Amino acid sequence: MTDKTLHRALALSVFFASLVAYVLTLPPTVVFWDVGEFIAAAYSLQVPHPPGAPLFLLIGRVFSMLPLAADAAVRMHLISTLASAATVMFLYLISVRFITMWRGRPTATYDRVVVYGASVVGALSLAFSRTFWFNAVEAEVYGLSMLFVSSVLWLALRWYEKADWQRGDVYLLMIAYLVGLSVGIHLLAILALFSVMLIVYFRLYEFSVKSFVKFGVVALLVFGVIYPGIVKWLPGLLDGEFLGQRSVIFLIIPIVAIVGAIYGVYRSIQRNERILNVALLSFLLIVLGYSTYTMVLIRANASPPMNENNPNNLERLISYLNREQYGNAPLMNRRWNVTEPEQAAAHQNYTSDWDYFWRYQLGHMYFRYFGWNFVGQEGDWKEAGVDWSKLYGIPLLLGLFGAFHHWSRDWKMGFVSVTFFLIMGIVLVFYFNMQEPQPRERDYFYVGSFFVFAMWIGMGVVAVIDELKERLFASSQSAPLAYGVVAAAMLLSPINMVRTNYHEQDRSGNYVAWDYSYNLLQSCDEDAILFTNGDNDTFPLWYLQDVEGIRKDIRIVNLSLLNTDWYITQLKNLEPYGAKKVPISIPDNRIASLGPIPWQAQVRELPLPKPVIDRFGVKDTSLTNRGAIQFTLAPTITIGQYNLLRIQDILVYDIIRTSNWERPVYFAMTVSDDSKIGLRDYMQLEGLAFRLVPRRGAYWENLSADKMRENYFTDIEQPLRSFQPGFLWRGLQDSSVYLDEDARRLMANYRQAFFSLGYHYANVERKPEKFAEVLDRMESVIPRRIIRLGLAMKFDIANFYRMAGRTETYRELLDEIIVEAEPVVSRKERRPVAQDNPYIILLQAYESLGRLQDAMMVLDALREVYSMEQGVEQFVAERKANIQMQLADTGKGSATSK
DSSP: OOHHHHHHHHHHHHHHHHHHHHHHTOOSSOOTTTHHHHHHHHHHTOBOSTTOOHHHHHHHHHHHTSTTOSSHHHHHHHHHHHHHHHHHHHHHHHHHHHHHHHHOSOOSHHHHIIIIIHHHHHHHHHHTSHHHHHHHTSSOHHHHHHHHHHHHHHHHHHHHHHTTSTTTTHHHHHHHHHHHHHTTTOTHHHHTHHHHHHHHHHHHSOOOHHHHHHHHHHHHHHHHIIIIIIIIIHHHHHTTEETTEEOHHHHHHHHHHHHHHHHHHHHHHHHTOHHHHHHHHHHHHHHHHHGGGHHHHHHHHTOOSOBTTOOOSHHHHHHHHTTGGGOOOOSSOSSOOOSSHHHHHHHTTOSSHHHHIIIIIIIIIIIHHHHHHHTOBSOSSTTOOBOHHHHTTHHHHHHHHHHHHHHHHOHHHHHHHHHHHHIIIIIHHHHHOOOSSOSSOOGGGGHHHHHHHHHHHHHHHHHHHHHHHHHTOOGGGHHHHHHHHHHHHHIIIIIHHHHHHHHHHOOTTOOHHHHHHHHHHHTSOTTOEEEEOSSTTTHHHHHHHHTSOOOTTSEEEETTGGGSHHHHHHHHHOOGGGOOOOOOOSOHHHHTTOOOEEOOOEEEEEEOOHHHHHHHTOOOHHHHHHTEEEEEEOOOEEETTEEEEOHHHHHHHHHHHHHTTSSOEEEETTSOGGGTTTOGGGEEEOSSEEEEOSOOOOTTTSBOHHHHHHHHSOBOSSOOSSOOOOBOOTTTTOTTSOOOHHHHHHHHHHHHHHHHHHHHHHHTSOOHHHHHHHHHHHHHHSOTTTSOOOHHHHHHHHHHHHHTTOHHHHHHHHHHHHHHHHHHHHTTOOOOSSTTOHHHHHHHHHHHHTOHHHHHHHHHHHHHHTTTSTTHHHHHHHHHHHHHHHHHHHTOSOOOOO
């Protein structure tokens, strides 16, 4: 096999190895977060959240039409899967080129093993790293964006080799076009330009301080022309606006620039001015690639169901591109957001902006993620730390050794890679200026820096081989040495990553997002208005409506978006898929001027016409006599000394009042009580949503037992697009299906709903045996052996079974509690003082079983472990006194029998 054939075969091998792993772990349908939004947007060419991704949507639309899989979501997941596998291949090719720059082309077997084998190790280390793998199996922009980043870097290295070739500049022109196109996916590829320009500098010029300073100025100017020049300013100039000023002259500038560039290309060819020709052609190609954003204007004017920010003209497109909906984060002030109470409170944990930047933004929001990928992740929960026992830090050590080796052998290309690493990591940390807390982990932002470090892992293998050969082995033993080190590195880095990460990255069989969204939609009556809270109870629902055609009659009202004028206008005036308009009384010309208003708690009313009283069978004379329900509408945010009512609260009240009970109004279970404008006591649980009803009562009283039972006890074989009672529970009984923290949190919603139905049977209908029936059903569809029950909930369930006379199940559950909690208490581990504290639950379990001496030992451990906690000493003393009285009453010195 020739060297070229071997090289290409290995490149294809890493591509297919990655592809197979990704396909095996691909989710079978839609998943949480932005994925549902992007799939729905691509499927019908709609307009997703700012700043959009038009090229990604166009590619997604093509994939949605290909017969690659039965499920539309899977077809679009494959975009990321194929792009990520190709990125792994490009990393292999890039690594080989960097290594051969200082080692030369491999000729002997030893050199081939070193160069190609080490590059395979680095490429597969990227493929199976946690963040990259996660991005590779869902229809998000990051997998495709990294393909553009890697291809741009590879083309730059190709140009480096072919710069003296007559047509070598074609690589630079390809880079320019790809950069322009990449803006229609994600801005990440633009950041690769600094490394590309460094490669050009080192190829064309000898290094000196003077030439490097000149290069730096030119590089910043070039970057400025692209961003913000083309990306942010060009649309504004075409609209006759620049930096807040309007003039017809601004409209002329981009026209003159483009026409002048075209003429300049013609003149540069005539005069054989190579640099000018490449620069002007690159400018035009970037603009051409950027033109994918015209799709946003075109589709926004078609008024699709999803039309976020409604960028139907250049002025609104500029706002869309600038992400004005989310506000601006200042660069220098680190602790800048004081309007959000949680974030303002978190700021107090840091002594200065520098302390905040170093500990939270850099340490917690970057180096922790870096450790996840190359050291090991503590667990799959939010805020999980780094665990050295997972990967033993071997990828980290290899990468650091490789970075040092790269710099020492070829400082110029080492400088290129370090620049790439820092820009894609620490510089982004500084630019994003994230505030604590974040709604989700943000490791996917920094995958570009993980890309470079994975390359250094491969170079670390080269470094180990070179050092061992130089110090310990004779040249005759070099080939076996290379084979051995590459094999060991393969085992300790990528293969160990597969062992560690496979289960948590395997989303095959996970239908939670689809089923939960379906169940939520089917909880609502026809033509309902459904208020939702955030991404995970909104985007998958959009997917089901837009792609699967399920329950298009329901109008979903996202409370976060309800603070924006464009969304309110669309809800009021549009009828997507023939669904009814959302009743809003505010005139169109007043919507744009809405804002938070000063507010003090006030009693408000919702009228109850007699037909409504009759329809709902209202018996409460306090309501029928008044002809209205009363509730207290309290302020929902506080800024400084001012209490305010949010726009969303104003609109929720207006929608409910304007609908006048003519359409069913629901709030998803995920909506917090402070977003229900004081109406929580008038809500009736019907599945996974609370329905607004003219009846007041506790959550387990105000509950439709018939509808709850119909939904939770009916197994459906085939989901329908129209209204159909019954829920889906796919994959929840399969121990091989991995459920992440988001899925497990939603399981708690299901269980809470089961509890509510059980409470209703026990306390309203006085039938505790039916409570046990509900718990049995809950266990059959959400078994605790697969989806863990918290200790406190398990203890409550045990007591409910005892109330129903099911003593055997009661004791079984208490035994499980003891088995789980006893080791924690015996080791005297400190756990959070919360509802699920193992010391408290174990104490209660022992007391329930009459094991009073064991309960005394738990109290001793509790006192020792939590001695500094306020109130613990008094609690222990009171419980001990109570136990001593029980022992005295029984006349026993101990009680250890089960």
